[in-house]
Amino acid sequence: MWTDSTTVLQWLGSLDKQPIFVANRVSEILESTTVDQWFHVPTADNPADAGTRGMSAENLRTSSWLTGPSFLLTSHFPFQPSTSIRDSLQTKPSLHDSQKDVTEPQMAFAVNIMQPEKIFDFDRYSSFNKLVRITAYLLRILPKHASYRTPDRNICDPDELRVAEAKLQFLMQLESFPVEQKLLFDGKQINKKSRIAPFSPFIGPNALIRSTGRLKRLVEADYDLKHPIILDSRHPAVKLFLLKAHLENHHEGVEFLRAFIQRCFAIIRLRPALRSIKHNCILCRKRSADTVKPMIYQSSVCPLVIHLSPTQG
Numbered sequence: 001m002w003t004d005s006t007t008v009l010q011w012l013g014s015l016d017k018q019p020i021f022v023a024n025r026v027s028e029i030l031e032s033t034t035v036d037q038w039f040h041v042p043t044a045d046n047p048a049d050a051g052t053r054g055m056s057a058e059n060l061r062t063s064s065w066l067t068g069p070s071f072l073l074t075s076h077f078p079f080q081p082s083t084s085i086r087d088s089l090q091t092k093p094s095l096h097d098s099q100k101d102v103t104e105p106q107m108a109f110a111v112n113i114m115q116p117e118k119i120f121d122f123d124r125y126s127s128f129n130k131l132v133r134i135t136a137y138l139l140r141i142l143p144k145h146a147s148y149r150t151p152d153r154n155i156c157d158p159d160e161l162r163v164a165e166a167k168l169q170f171l172m173q174l175e176s177f178p179v180e181q182k183l184l185f186d187g188k189q190i191n192k193k194s195r196i197a198p199f200s201p202f203i204g205p206n207a208l209i210r211s212t213g214r215l216k217r218l219v220e221a222d223y224d225l226k227h228p229i230i231l232d233s234r235h236p237a238v239k240l241f242l243l244k245a246h247l248e249n250h251h252e253g254v255e256f257l258r259a260f261i262q263r264c265f266a267i268i269r270l271r272p273a274l275r276s277i278k279h280n281c282i283l284c285r286k287r288s289a290d291t292v293k294p295m296i297y298q299s300s301v302c303p304l305v306i307h308l309s310p311t312q313g
């Protein structure tokens with residue numbers, strides 16, 4: 001997807017807290033896309049402009065509205081803003097906080113362009129269970145996990161799947177919160193404006209970021225309940241995990257599933273993600289569809305009613 005608005009690109013890549021209107025719009029966009037799917041198109045090449053302006057038929061014939069931008073016919077896509085635009089993005093302050101230290105927006109954009117290299121292309125998978133099993137097979141390559149190897153490649157030990165799932169969760173956190181994860185591993189404080197700051201995160205077992213939680217004083221509660229694992233619902237693997245939970249819980253309602261998941265996970269924007277899954281689930285839509293009610297006839301015009309009337313006998 002392309003936009004000629006460098007301001008919008010700045011909003012999409014920024015970790016700063018935005019004004020509520022902007023934050024809502026950005027959130028809607030990032031529910032169905034990721035930041036790296038957005039590219040910059042120079043205004044002069046943007047065919048969408050032609051559709052919003054009056055234009056003579058003669059000019060329309062030669063405009064990019066019919067042919068698309070010329071760069072699509074070459075291999076030189078303007079995947080990112082040109083160097084000069086990118087430089088201006090790095091120094092452009094946020095809308096609501098122009099007097100703020102200019103190093104913060106710089107850091108936000110740097111985080112965007114320095115994403116760690118992906119091990120998995122999560123978008124290619126449609127099943128969380130399959131993803132876990134593939135991870136388990138990959139881990140068998142390591143000498144540390146050689147004890148899990150079986151002659152027929154079957155996974156017999158449930159513990160192997162648990163280890164693989166924990167590694168996946170680590171990857172999800174690495175891709176969702178790279179800066180916060182590094183700071184926490186270095187024993188430093190994370191930015192108070194970080195999305196996970198309200199959870200008072202810390203590094204727990206399996207090197208996973210967990211929430212301090214308000215239930216920490218409960219003696220009998222499970223460790224996962226007291227210190228849930230923090231994930232971001234926008235990550236594609238987390239979406240697969242939520243879809244799995246939706247199916248395994250027999251298409252239950254959003255609030256039930258939310259309570260179920262929150263026993264072990266603190267997932268950012270969980271409710272909207274669950275709503276989206278339920279909305280897109282064909283079975284759930286069929287169940288909630290309105291039934292068609294039969295038409296009600298007046299007795300004077302319905303021949304069947306007239307025939308069965310006792311006065312006719």
Ligand SMILES: [Zn+2]
Binds near residue numbers: 246281282284
């Ligand atoms: Zn469903």
